[in-house]
Amino acid sequence: MLPQERQDLIMKELYEYHSVKISELSSKLDVTRETIRKDLYELEEKGLIRKVHGGAVLNKANLETNYSSRKIVNEWEKRAIAKKAVEFVFDNDTIYIDYGTTALYFARELIMKKTGLTIVTNSLSLANELVEHSNFSIIIIGGNVRKNERSLYGPVANQTIANLYVDTGFFGIGALHPEVGYTNIHMGEAEVSRLMVQHSKRRVMMADYSKFGSIHMNKVAPIEEVDTLITDSKADAEMLKAIQAKARNVIVVEAEGGEGDE
Incomplete structure (x- = not known):
C-alpha cells in the first residue's frame, strides 16, 4: 500500500471516529508503528491532524473546509x-x-x-x-x-x-x-x-x-x-x-x- 493510500485510510478513520490510536492503525493496516508515526507526522505537517499521546485527532480548524480529505x-x-x-x-x-x-x-x-x-x-x-x-x-x-x-x-x-x-x-x-x-x-x-x-x-x-x-x-x-x-x-x-x-x-x-x- 502506498503512503498516500494509507494516509487516506487514516483520514477516513479520523472523520468517522474523530480519533485514532497508533497501535490500532498498525494492526489494521498491517504496518509497523513507526510507519504510522511517519504518516501522522506528514498529516500533521499538512495541518489535517493534531498528534496526541499514542495517536491523533482531527485538526478542527480544517474539519469542514478541506475538500480533498x-x-x-x-x-x-x-x-x-x-x-x-x-x-x-x-x-x-x-x-x-x-x-x-x-x-x-x-x-x-x-x-x-x-x-x-x-x-x-x-x-x-x-x-x-x-x-x-x-x-x-x-x-x-x-x-x-x-x-x-x-x-x-x-x-x-x-x-x-x-x-x-x-x-x-x-x-x-x-x-x-x-x-x-x-x-x-x-x-x-x-x-x-x-x-x-x-x-x-x-x-x-x-x-x-x-x-x-x-x-x-x-x-x-x-x-x-x-x-x-x-x-x-x-x-x-x-x-x-x-x-x-x-x-x-x-x-x-x-x-x-x-x-x-x-
Missing part, C-alpha cells in the same frame, strides 16, 4: 446517492450542481450516462471535471473563490444567479435537522445555495447519513421547500422518520456492499 469520507454512501440522483436528470436538461464532494461523484455519473446537458455550477473542481471529461455546456457563476473548498460565492455570483433559471437544482448540504431544515457553515456558500433553490423548478438534496441531526449557522432551505431528499440507509431512523413527516419525497439508498433495498 472529505472526498474519501463515506465514499460509498455518496456514490450510491449520486447514482440515484442521475435518475432525476433528462438528456438536454439545464441543471445546477452545487459545490461539495457528493456533487463530484454525481457529475461523474452524469458524464457516463447523460448527453446534451447544460450545467451551471459554483464549484471549480466540478467544472474542471466536466470540462476535461464531457461535452456538456458548462456555466460557472463567477465570484469570490473559497480556496480550500474550491467554490464561488459573493456579490458577483449572486448577480449571475439573478438571471439564471434551471430545470433541476442538485445540492449537497452541510447539515440537516427536522426542525431547522438544511444548513451550511459558510455564509456566502449558503446564500448561493439559497438563491439557486429559488431559481430551480425542481430541487434535489443529496445528503449522506453523517449530515443528519446537525445544525449549522446559515439556513439554505426548510424541509418542505425541497422536492426530493436522497440519503442512505445508515441515516438515524428517528431523525429520518421526523424528516419524512415534513418532506415531499425521501429516497433511501443502500451503499454498495450493503444489504436491503433502495
